[in-house]
Amino acid sequence: MRQLFAFLIKNYFFFLFVLLEMMAFIMIANNSYYQGARMLNTANQLTGNVYQSYNDVFDYLYLKQNNRILAGENASLRAMIEKSYVKFTTKEIVIHDTLYKQQYNYIDAKVISNSTGKRNNYLMLNKGYNQGVRNNMAVVSSNGIVGIINGVSGNFSSVMSLLHAEAKISAKLKKTNAAGSVTWEGGSYKRGSLTDIPSHIRFRTGDTVITSGFSLDFPEGIMIGTIAEYNLTPGDNFYKIKINFSCDFNKLDYVYVVKNMFKDEQLKLKEFQHE
Amino acid sequence: MNNLYFRNIIRFILLILLQVLVFDNVQIRGYINPYIYVLFILLIPFETPPWLLLISAFLLGFGVDLFSDTMGMHTAASVFMAFCRPGILRMVFSSKDYEIGISPGINDLGIEWFLKYALILVFLHHLVFFYLEVFSFYEFFYTFARVILSTLSTVLFIIIGQYLFYRKK
Numbered sequence: 001m002r003q004l005f006a007f008l009i010k011n012y013f014f015f016l017f018v019l020l021e022m023m024a025f026i027m028i029a030n031n032s033y034y035q036g037a038r039m040l041n042t043a044n045q046l047t048g049n050v051y052q053s054y055n056d057v058f059d060y061l062y063l064k065q066n067n068r069i070l071a072g073e074n075a076s077l078r079a080m081i082e083k084s085y086v087k088f089t090t091k092e093i094v095i096h097d098t099l100y101k102q103q104y105n106y107i108d109a110k111v112i113s114n115s116t117g118k119r120n121n122y123l124m125l126n127k128g129y130n131q132g133v134r135n136n137m138a139v140v141s142s143n144g145i146v147g148i149i150n151g152v153s154g155n156f157s158s159v160m161s162l163l164h165a166e167a168k169i170s171a172k173l174k175k176t177n178a179a180g181s182v183t184w185e186g187g188s189y190k191r192g193s194l195t196d197i198p199s200h201i202r203f204r205t206g207d208t209v210i211t212s213g214f215s216l217d218f219p220e221g222i223m224i225g226t227i228a229e230y231n232l233t234p235g236d237n238f239y240k241i242k243i244n245f246s247c248d249f250n251k252l253d254y255v256y257v258v259k260n261m262f263k264d265e266q267l268k269l270k271e272f273q274h275e
Numbered sequence: 276m277n278n279l280y281f282r283n284i285i286r287f288i289l290l291i292l293l294q295v296l297v298f299d300n301v302q303i304r305g306y307i308n309p310y311i312y313v314l315f316i317l318l319i320p321f322e323t324p325p326w327l328l329l330i331s332a333f334l335l336g337f338g339v340d341l342f343s344d345t346m347g348m349h350t351a352a353s354v355f356m357a358f359c360r361p362g363i364l365r366m367v368f369s370s371k372d373y374e375i376g377i378s379p380g381i382n383d384l385g386i387e388w389f390l391k392y393a394l395i396l397v398f399l400h401h402l403v404f405f406y407l408e409v410f411s412f413y414e415f416f417y418t419f420a421r422v423i424l425s426t427l428s429t430v431l432f433i434i435i436g437q438y439l440f441y442r443k444k
Binding site: 012013014016017020021023024025026027028029030047050051054113115116117118119120122124151158165185186187 | 295296299300301302303306307308325326329330333336340341342343344345346347348350351354355357358361405407408409414417418
């Protein structure tokens, strides 16, 4: 026994190293995306506040650009309201009743930290549980989709960016409705790939890729990007397609968190399917 | 002695903030991410007891992890780097250079020594970190390119920093 202690003390440097590495690996294991980000959440409050004050300073530098983006968005929203359409028929009767229910609600948030150069990228937003943000909600910007909420603390939330090895977004081609999925394979943050498009589908470079609406979190028809290049290996059943993301991940500033009001209902139905 | 502790603690905090607020934003086409906070481990005084070296590396990595949502990865890489440091020191350190009271920087031991020392340790750190981040050998060469390029950029920034902030005595 004494020899054992003597051995431990003599080599304590090595054993301390092993112990600390084990602690680090336990941290990694506990915080992988699938198991939810628990540690992250307690830390979010602290680091969130640091990033927030850093952001307050740099906000002013981008005011002009942000104003332009917001103005552009306002214009496109204005084009959608009823008043901008001319009525060609007078026979229609508008019924204000319960025929329409709002399915998606949008919470606006500001990006207070962001990365694009790592293999797995995350963002942090300045809205959290108290403002109605929950895990797995979709995050979109005015230019296209951004990612999925993967951790929420009181007033901040962490977003798994689309630029992440585990991010996979259900997508479709706008013209033909052919469904596939969008992933990011590293490298430039401007390029992603679209897989699972069968070889009989016809499309051209420049065609628009949008969200499919099959996932419970993303509304249908949100822009993801445009097709940049594609090829089909002879004998292969699926295209290899590269897309240009419509959203510039490096310049994200204001984003929207999407809340699906029918998600619980849809989830229940899904459970039913699996039984 | 107190002064020495104080300087290291200040350096610890400054390097973490510099890393997460400035250098985490330096990303070039997904290949180059400098992690300059490892300078702290490089500059810890020779007289530091080994356990303190490991513990402070652990805390350093943990601090950076808190900010960059990479729970545990920077910690694992930093502890590994600290573990390798004594061995690397013996490797690149010719015993006649050693005097009491000198610190492992460009000032006391010269650019050539520091370059060897920094390149090896930073490479080991980045090797562990980038492969942990990807967590597979699937994109082996892409990741390896990132390790090499990031190591070079980190060492470049560290050496520029050394010349900027440490005056010749």
